[in-house]
Amino acid sequence: MKFTDRRRLVEKGLQACDVRPRALVLLSVLGVLAALFRVISMSLFLPLVYAAFSDSSSPRGRFSALFKILPLEEFNLTYVMSGAILFAGIMAAMLVYLTDYLESRLTYHGQTMLSRKVFKRFLAYGQAYSDRTGPSVQLRELRRVPGKVSRQVKILSRHLGAALEVLVYSVALLFLAWQAALVCFVVLVSYYLVFGRFVGWVDSFSREDDQEEDLSEDRAADILLNLPLVRGAGTIGEERRQWRKFQQQRFKLRKRAALFSAGIKPAKQLLTLLVMLLFVLVISIGLGELEVYDVARLVIFFLILRRLMAAFAKMLEAPADWFAYTEVLDRYFQLMDRGNKGIVRSGSDILEPLRAPVEISNLDFSYGDTPALRGLNVSFPLHGCTAVVGLSGSGKSTLLKLLTRQYEIDAGQIRLNNRDIGDYSWEGLANEIVHLGSEPKFFNKSIEYNLSYGLEEVTPEEIFTALERSSSTDFMSSLESGLQTVMGLQEQPFSRGQLQRLGIARLLIQRQASLFLLDEATSALDEVTEKSILRQMVSRPNTTIIFVTHRTTAIDPDMHVVVFDQGQIVEQGARKQLECRPDSYFSRLCHTDPAIGPSGS
Template sequence: MKKIFSYTRQHKFVTIMGAISMLLCVSADLVVPYITEIFIDDVLTAGKYEILTTIIWIVVGITAIKFAFGFLREFLFDYLGITISRKIKEELFNHIEGLSFSYFDKVNTGELMSRVGEDADNILEIMGFGLRLTIEDGIYFIMAAVLLFRISVPLTLVALATMPIIAVLALKSEKQLNDVYERISDHIAELNTTAQENIAGVKLVKAFGREKHEILKFLRYNSKNYDLQMEHNKIWVKFFPLEEFLTNLSTVLVISIGGILAIYDQITVGQLVGFTSYLWMLTWPMRDLGWLINLLSRGKASIGKINKILAIEPKVADCENPEELKGINEGIVFENVSFNYGEKDVLKNINLNIPAGSTVAVMGTTGSGKSTLISLLGRNYDVTKGCIKIDGEDIRNLKVKSLRDNIALIPQDSFLFSDTVESNLKYGKLDASMEEMEKVVELACAKEFVDELDEGYDTLIGERGVGLSGGQKQRLCIARALLRDSKILILDDSTSALDMDTEYQLLKNLYEEEDKKTTFIIAHRISAVKNADLILYMEDGVIVEQGNHQQLLDKKGKYFEIYETQFKDFLDLSDDKAANF
């Protein structure tokens, strides 16, 4: 809750004006029973009709105050709640965006969606309604109790007799509700994750005919959610009706005993009516108590979940006085680089010297560490041992943003946003001109199919590029990276969906560019890597072979085996032709 109150300090004027409006409304309400008491005892009973006009004007004034400041109170507290909810969502989203890759390796998308959505909205309910009503009810209770003692001490003690029992019940219900809300919040995140994954992978589900399996899986999660909600409901119905009964019992006792006191002239009729009105201000907060505890428990659980995320520090961050990376003139050096993921050795003692402007191709078996090697270059993860240097400077001494600004990545997963072709391209460079976009689209061999789209660059493409083929998506992703015009270009198996001719032409365009970038190509096809300046072959996190295409063929090692496998038919055909001659 401390964090929530820190936001209210940023809006002191709204908070203070809301509090003043609330106090004026409460004060107006507290005056009404006293005016009623005077009206009955002095006007109706004693016949002092000369004060009737004054009483009417006071009631009109109270009504006007409640109307004006009641509106202001509701508006200001709603505004405060909405503003705080917005700021929390912004802060939470900004914080999530700044977390390291390692965090997203372990967390589910559905859980984060629950925190940014449902949990932040729970805070809106607390600030806009729950917290304000808690304070308001507290003031009503204290002031009404003071005024009740003014009218009749014995009757007030009768009215307060049931209150300690209600307080004990409220504390017990809060403890149980907190526990169940923690579990409900966690489970809703799991439920959201299941739904999100299923909807995102709906094509795979249908392709495998697994609709029934997924429906049953969702039903299991939904059934558990039902059980948790019913557990919450049982706690609610166990305490709330009893609290309701005790507050009503208090009213019955006061009316009964108060009537006897009025008959024996211990109190006046006006005082009894006024006392009953004040009693309502005493019992109403007690009626609200169960509901408010319910709301505050839910909010407390949500705040705890949000704070848990906000407490996470990014593992990759700037050092104290980071340097700006303005370009690459000399090259990139890997010095005894090792990387562990948990207890698993992913990379072991990697040593490389890559001149600026050269092309490095990386091949190897699945899980050999190819993508990890490239991830370390952009500080998606930090090396466990050794260091990576650009122009002699350890990349850990560089600003993370300036480092990544100099890297354009085309990932294995061709991710496109649900937007126009132009917007997806400009994700690489927001101020890009049409001429620049057309140039990179041509370099990426995407011009032909983009021109054939119904609305060209203004064509809306579906979620994650739905409506485009795998090869078309890859070419748009490559064009987007080229538009970024960074000094380092990384193609992480990003030509796998292209046919051989398109792949050849695209790579040829990259090799022939005037402003040659330091390029890394991760691929499985010899055709994609054979023209690289340096080819690495990796196994189990170790570089087992390196050299250019011809050097690796001459070694007759792993690379040569792949070459023979991929070009077997061509080599056999060449041998047959040679035999005929």
């Protein structure tokens, strides 16, 4: 990647973090001011020593006498200078604190902005992005990439500040002892040229190893999560082979990084020793002629030199950090581009309870290049129940996904309350639309926690009523801990039918929702229980129900039916009307599909 491309990435990264470049400049200026006050606090020792260790006949003595003729007789000069030194030191400390605080705030702000964008792109209401065989690795990307990208604020501000600090300290050293300063500059530049690339190599190996180490636990977790899948497919041997290969690759990376990193500390120690040796050699030439003031000047020179070396060490890390974090930025934008393929726009209006039929007109939708729905025109009656039937793969579940905004439609329109569904916000849709599939998901918490999760002030009476209407009280009475029974434990397994009934109970507790979307939500229940639950849901006031099913046993003769075939609606109407037609596709479907039986069966 070229330098200009990396620079553009950094600019895009700052925009994504909602951080302006002038904020980084402000942080750098604060760092420079802190460095200036450090130099001032150390430099103020010179006039203090100049006045304290001299007689009146020497230039230093005359300098000391100059202070005596100033209107400072009532003050001790030592106290005045000490106070000035203390003030400069406090100012430097306060500026350092302010810089670190603002830097942390900017980093946190950037991470918050990026996390929101990632959440809306991948994890928000209606997003279908998911790698079912690698959820841990996927979550690691979504969780850690925003944090790493936001750290560019800290990286850029610190490196820019370090460069300016080097400039400030260099000027101070030149004023104190320009010959010694030049020698130190030559040594530092030589070190940068000789060891800078070496350190960059080590850092690159270390980054690769860190990435592999980050992935190791996630890959291990995914292998464990996928054990039922790979056992069923007979591919457990392949999983083991991949794991061994990964471990060997990781070991090689660690070994290579260890060989190079072993030389970093000796190299730094050699640099320090070399600088100190040259410094001692330079000052030892005229050590015999030095006075107390000169010794103080050299001591201050050495203290500032230490600060210079610390800032210079940060500058050495700049190239490696630059390349590392532009790579992270590149991964972030690739991740966001990948999410763009399934982005669903969110409106700003709040969806109110349904007061009009759900209207679909001329709707087309495709999964990539594969058509899924073509030319749909249908109206779902307000506060009524509509059954959607058809063979597997005919587009029934896809329709429900579009009604919950999991995808953006290609053409046509879905209208809720006589307005386009895209005008409503995700939050508004989530409050009014409830979707329940054939395999409800629950937390490893108590039944009460799962039923009341996300709802405000759910009363025990509401929970009991929902359990009763979902035909769950029979098996709930057999649970020793009742509502406090923890779901997900092996010692207390729940059948698929029991989980479906608990999912329906959770759905019935929803006070606000006015549109229920059921996708095979009763497929594991017996016919009697299924009919009873559907009657309970139909009797719920002000509720529109659309349920997908392969069984027609629970469909009443007067219930509205929509029949799908190959992504199209081939017929619709009341069940008794469809069955009366001699050429009805619904009638043929009931006789040919084993899962669909004739009326009343």
